Amino acid sequence: MNVLNNFIYYIGSFGLIFIGLYIICVKRNLIKVIIGLSILNTGINLFLITIGYVESGTAPIFSGESIEFPRMVDPVPQALVLTAIVIGVAILALALSLAIRLYQHYGTLNLQKIREQRW
Amino acid sequence: MRKIISIVLLSIIAIGIILSIAEIPFGKPKMKVGKYYIDKGVKDTGATNIITSVVVNYRGFDTLGEVTVLFIAAVGVGAVLVTAEKKQKERVTEKASLVLSTGCRFLFPLILLLGAYIFVNGHLTPGGGFQGGAVIASAFLLFYMGCRWKRINKIKAQALESLGGLVFIITGLLGLIIGNYFMMNFLPKGIPNQLFSAGIIPVIYIALGCKVGSELAGVIDNMIEESE
Numbered sequence: 202m203n204v205l206n207n208f209i210y211y212i213g214s215f216g217l218i219f220i221g222l223y224i225i226c227v228k229r230n231l232i233k234v235i236i237g238l239s240i241l242n243t244g245i246n247l248f249l250i251t252i253g254y255v256e257s258g259t260a261p262i263f264s265g266e267s268i269e270f271p272r273m274v275d276p277v278p279q280a281l282v283l284t285a286i287v288i289g290v291a292i293l294a295l296a297l298s299l300a301i302r303l304y305q306h307y308g309t310l311n312l313q314k315i316r317e318q319r320w
Numbered sequence: 321m322r323k324i325i326s327i328v329l330l331s332i333i334a335i336g337i338i339l340s341i342a343e344i345p346f347g348k349p350k351m352k353v354g355k356y357y358i359d360k361g362v363k364d365t366g367a368t369n370i371i372t373s374v375v376v377n378y379r380g381f382d383t384l385g386e387v388t389v390l391f392i393a394a395v396g397v398g399a400v401l402v403t404a405e406k407k408q409k410e411r412v413t414e415k416a417s418l419v420l421s422t423g424c425r426f427l428f429p430l431i432l433l434l435g436a437y438i439f440v441n442g443h444l445t446p447g448g449g450f451q452g453g454a455v456i457a458s459a460f461l462l463f464y465m466g467c468r469w470k471r472i473n474k475i476k477a478q479a480l481e482s483l484g485g486l487v488f489i490i491t492g493l494l495g496l497i498i499g500n501y502f503m504m505n506f507l508p509k510g511i512p513n514q515l516f517s518a519g520i521i522p523v524i525y526i527a528l529g530c531k532v533g534s535e536l537a538g539v540i541d542n543m544i545e546e547s548e
Binding site: 207208210211215219222223226227251252253254255256260261262263264273275276277279280283284286287288290291292294295297298299301302 | 322323326327329330333334337341342344346347348349350351353354357358361362368369370371374375379382383386389390393394396397400401444445446448450451454512513532536539542543546
């Protein structure tokens with residue numbers, strides 16, 4: 202129980218990462234692969250935030266009149282994830298537009314039926 | 321067969337990761353760079369939101385690269401979806417329901433206002449240019465869903481996007497001219513926790529908000545145009 206208490210966030214984020222990887226490896230529908238990519242992205246973001254967590258820490262924002270040094274979480278992973286989320290959205294849009302083009306060209310989203318794309 | 325191979329491969333990776341992650345204590349303070357930012361961030365940059373000071377000031381050059389990646393992705397969406405000959409197929413689109421078409425007109429300016437609030441106050445409260453830009457793009461998505469016959473002015477959106485990028489780069493270059501390095505904070509830092517403080521950070525975040533908002537709105541526009 203103690204292990205679960207300490208590592209629940211790691212377990213959750215790696216659960217998402219492995220679900221995403223499994224979908225990317227196994228599924229044949231291109232839309233499902235893109236959904237897997239998105240889940241993988243979310244898991245990695247969650248993992249980075251988890252690494253920077255400090256117990257009973259607040260967000261690294263000084264609010265109020267007095268500016269002192271309370272207990273704060275690490276700001277570096279948060280800044281990294283902030284940019285990673287936006288990049289993730291851009292990559293999702295690019296992948297979806299490629300999927301639209303592939304569907305128009307081949308008439309299917311099944312990766313095994315698309316030429317030169319089988320494993 | 322494929323499933324079995326994948327599961328075996330993933331479980332091998334999982335065991336390796338579990339063995340290495342078990343060494344990292346959860347919730348213990350283990351920051352080195354982050355501690356410097358928290359200790360000195362407000363004094364160095366004048367922004368009370370430390371994440372903003374990291375994104376825009378300390379690591380501003382990386383943010384410029386990130387904005388470039390976003391720009392390339394948006395251009396890529398446009399380039400992939402562009403159709404050589406516009407097929408004038410009269411596809412009948414279902415009209416939006418009364419709730420959506422009325423609600424989008426009512427909510428559109430309010431969502432724009434919220435987005436502008438988020439990126440103007442990026443150095444004081446949670447938020448910033450990227451988040452505010454995403455909120456503004458969501459307003460355009462709602463608008464497209466509710467009023468399907470309307471389109472944004474693409475040339476104006478592209479002009480706003482280019483202007484945002486230019487302001488970002490010129491502010492950085494001015495720092496190089498006035499001071500010693502790219503993106504030096506040359507404006508007065510002011511009193512922390514006030515709207516007009518933190519030097520160039522609000523300027524850059526407003527430019528980023530306009531840029532990201534118009535960029536993502538352009539992506540939405542491209543995809544909706546393609547689906548019709």
